[in-house]
Every structure is written in C-alpha cells, then in structure tokens.
Amino acid sequence: MKKWTSRSLKALMVTGLAVTALLPNLYLSPASAAETVTGTVNSTEAVKKLPKVQVIATGGTLAGQSTDETSFQTYRAGSLPIADLVASLPNKDQIAEVSTYQFGNSGSSAYTIEQLFDLSLKVDEALKTQDGVVVTTGTDTMEEIAYFLDLTVRSPKPVVITGSMRPWTVIGTDAPANLYNAIKLAASGKTKYFGTVLMLNDEFHAAREVTKTNSYRTDTFITPEIGALGYIDEKTIRVYRAPFRALKSATTWATPFDLSKITKKDLVKVEIAYSYQEAGAGAISGFVANGAKGIVTAGTGAGGISKAMSEERKAAIEKGVVFVTTTRTGSGSNYSSGDGIIAGDNLNAAHARILLLLCLSFSKDFDTVQNWFTTVGYGQIELPAK
Incomplete structure (x- = not known):
C-alpha cells in the first residue's frame, strides 16, 4: 500500500477541490471530496444541492469606492459592480450557488417609491427560481426600503437586506462580512415566512421595527425595546424570536399589497x-x-x-x-x-x-x-x- 506524504495528500485535496468546482450545483463534504479523489465514494452518502441565492444590488456604501484605504467617510457610494464584489468573497461556494443582478448603483435615499415598486417585483421574480434573495442598499433609508419589501413581496422565501457602514475599499470595512453573512442567512432558509429581515453587524432584525440609530457606527441598527431576531456567529445562525407574520398560515401570510394589482400611477x-x-x-x-x-x-x-x-x-x-x-x-x-x-x-x-x-x-x-x-x-x- 502506498504511503502518502503530507505533500501528496495536499495535492490530492487540491485536485479534489478542482473536481468539486466543476460541479457548481453539488456540495460534497471534505470527507466525501477525499473519497472522490481515491475513487471510493460511499454510495449511501447523499449528495446535497447548494441553495440558490441571488444578490440584487442597488448600491450604497457597501459598493463604495473610498478616496484611499483609510478614507472611512470620504468615498463615492454606489461605485463598484456587485458581480465583482460577490466574485471576491471567499468560500461562498460552500454556502450557496450565488448569482447577481445590478438593479441600480446609487445611495438609498436617491430611490423613488416608483423604483421601489420595480425592485419589489424584481425580488418576487427572482424568488420563482431562487431559494432566497439578498438586497444590498445604502443604510440611510434601508429600514424604509426593507419595510416596503416586507409589505409587498409575495413570496415567503427568505429576503435579506444588507449594506455596510464603511466602503468596500477601506481597512476594517464591514462590507464583505455583511454581504457574506447575508448570503449565508438567506441560504439557510431560517427566515422563511419572516418577511424581509435586515442583516448587519452579525445581527438580523425584523423590517417592521428596526431603525438606524447612529450616523457612523457599525452597530447602528437596533430594534428598540424588542431586540434582534437573532445572530450569526460563523457557521452558527441562532434565531431567538420570530416576527408575528411567521405564525400565520401559508394562505394568510401575504399582505393585501400585491403590486401586480395596481400601477405606479396608483401610488x-x-x-x-x-x-x-x-x-x-x-x-x-x-x-x-x-x-x-x-x-x-x-x-x-x-x-x-x-x-x-x-x-x-x-x-x-x-x-x-x-x-x-x-x-x-x-x-x-x-x-x-x-x-x-x-x-x-x-x-x-x-x-x-x-x-x-x-x-x-x-x-x-x-x-x-x-x-x-x-x-x-x-x-x-x-x-x-x-
């Protein structure tokens, strides 16, 4: 029997990862990946599909280009394309099959209600084929955009809205972590029937109650008196409470505000x-x-x-x-x-x-x-x- 060195084992694992990369819709555990390389895959081990998550981008600080690497407040919001940002995230292929859609690239307060009308319809369209959607926005009016989506999106699948308080290109930015965790939360399915939730700073909140409380701090979003729905700690997602909508049946969950029944002129x-x-x-x-x-x-x-x-x-x-x-x-x-x-x-x-x-x-x-x-x-x- 051949004795494997640490170098040859490492080479095998690299080969295994390369094989796995050729299967974008499949997820193999580290153990099963190694077995694939040696040709001894256990036939009884189930192959699990990764959930599909689409990131719909509207811009904001998360997509901001700073003047330099230490310009925490001097930057141009809505500058970087979401496809590039998602592509740079490490290990995303371990949590979801991620696609992107560039809805816009502006600060949150630049959007009109008519544009939010279109955004909501786009989210519902995406959820016909996706297991969850992440919407990136600026934080200034994020709570209003989140609540608009919460009241109008018809699908009960997870919708997670996120952004950042520091632009993508500065040291200590919270942007990549927030985007990664938002994708992870949407992919987990743990907020199905919750409506739209807002996720920043490793916390997620119900859209109805969350509000921005500080102009610069990364822990700016809180839910007064009631508190967050839950927390994300690396691989662990804890849900400690649920919004009242989560208790409704599938037939009564949706609100009366079906945007397909009205036009923008009715707003x-x-x-x-x-x-x-x-x-x-x-x-x-x-x-x-x-x-x-x-x-x-x-x-x-x-x-x-x-x-x-x-x-x-x-x-x-x-x-x-x-x-x-x-x-x-x-x-x-x-x-x-x-x-x-x-x-x-x-x-x-x-x-x-x-x-x-x-x-x-x-x-x-x-x-x-x-x-x-x-x-x-x-x-x-x-x-x-x-």
Whole structure:
C-alpha cells in the first residue's frame, strides 16, 4: 500500500477541490471530496444541492469606492459592480450557488417609491427560481426600503437586506462580512415566512421595527425595546424570536399589497410632519397643497402635536387627508385615533409613512385603511383561544 506524504495528500485535496468546482450545483463534504479523489465514494452518502441565492444590488456604501484605504467617510457610494464584489468573497461556494443582478448603483435615499415598486417585483421574480434573495442598499433609508419589501413581496422565501457602514475599499470595512453573512442567512432558509429581515453587524432584525440609530457606527441598527431576531456567529445562525407574520398560515401570510394589482400611477404621496415646541402649521398646509393624501405626524411624547398643527390637521382632514400619529421619541406605542386619524402603534414615523402610502395606494376607504393598520401594521401576536 502506498504511503502518502503530507505533500501528496495536499495535492490530492487540491485536485479534489478542482473536481468539486466543476460541479457548481453539488456540495460534497471534505470527507466525501477525499473519497472522490481515491475513487471510493460511499454510495449511501447523499449528495446535497447548494441553495440558490441571488444578490440584487442597488448600491450604497457597501459598493463604495473610498478616496484611499483609510478614507472611512470620504468615498463615492454606489461605485463598484456587485458581480465583482460577490466574485471576491471567499468560500461562498460552500454556502450557496450565488448569482447577481445590478438593479441600480446609487445611495438609498436617491430611490423613488416608483423604483421601489420595480425592485419589489424584481425580488418576487427572482424568488420563482431562487431559494432566497439578498438586497444590498445604502443604510440611510434601508429600514424604509426593507419595510416596503416586507409589505409587498409575495413570496415567503427568505429576503435579506444588507449594506455596510464603511466602503468596500477601506481597512476594517464591514462590507464583505455583511454581504457574506447575508448570503449565508438567506441560504439557510431560517427566515422563511419572516418577511424581509435586515442583516448587519452579525445581527438580523425584523423590517417592521428596526431603525438606524447612529450616523457612523457599525452597530447602528437596533430594534428598540424588542431586540434582534437573532445572530450569526460563523457557521452558527441562532434565531431567538420570530416576527408575528411567521405564525400565520401559508394562505394568510401575504399582505393585501400585491403590486401586480395596481400601477405606479396608483401610488399616492404621503409625507411626515415633525412636531416640536411651538411648531407651525406650515408643514401640514404645504404638504396638502402639494398633493399629499396622507400625513404621518411625529409627535412629542405619546404623539402630541402643537396647537397650530392640530388646527391645520382638522382642516386637512375635512379635505380627505388621512393622518397617522407616531412618536418622535424613538420608541414606545401610540394609541391616539379619531376622525381621519389612525394610531400608529409602535411604528416609527418612517415606517408608518411606508404603510400608509401602500394602504392609500390600494384603497381610499378610511375604515379599510384603519383595519389594515390594526392587522397588517400592528406586530402583536394573537394566540388562539384555548
């Protein structure tokens, strides 16, 4: 029997990896790869297909080109093509069969709602053939893009949105790790029926509640009061809680907001009015004059607004404008409702705007919109009666 040296064994393993590379749809464990080289593959060992994950890129800091390797805040977002970034990731062929699609290459705040309409349809199209989708965006309005996808994507397959706080080309960048872990999470299938989840800094959060809390830090995204859904620690993915949608049946999981049933012309304008000490009426009156069909108020404390704003709100309601009340505090619930006014529960103003925009794009009936806020919009878990 031939005695193998460490050098010859290493050569065999390299050969084995080369053989495996010729089979892009198959995954062989290290043991089975070695057996393949020696021609003694165990016929009882199952060959496992890798899950298919498509990365749909919209740009942002993750695709940013920095001035130099230490320009952490001086860079041009949305510069690098996603195909090149994915190609540079090591070991991705161990977790998924990854494809890419360049939807756009801009900062997140540059995208319009009409473009998000197209993005959502693209995600659903990809999920017809893919096991999961990763969407890369800038972090500035990532939570809004995530919630729009969460409310509109029809497929229950995993959708993971990610980005970075540092551009790809600086030392200590978080971009490659975030992209790799997002692909890993989507491929795992652990967030199927969760809706869209946001993944950065080894954590993943429900799109409905997550928010950006710091302009520069890599741990900027948090879910106030409730906390993250889970964590990714190398090969381990832990899910510690699930969003309320995950408890619904396959037939009731999807929201009413099927974009294939409307056109971009049906999308309405919804704005946010921020309250503060002696806040004037100009924001609300200006929004109404500019065609807003709905307005979210980011109020003080439990959602209070100034006297001038309150009087202007009454006038706007008489014109058919729908209002949603939220708090500017960053956390907490709001229960204030009334004629033409819907309580925003614990949605922040940015999330409430996305939900109200979709509601009013699908229905002009106040009772219907209010019902959607209390069912689709509220994240409370309804347990069956015993």
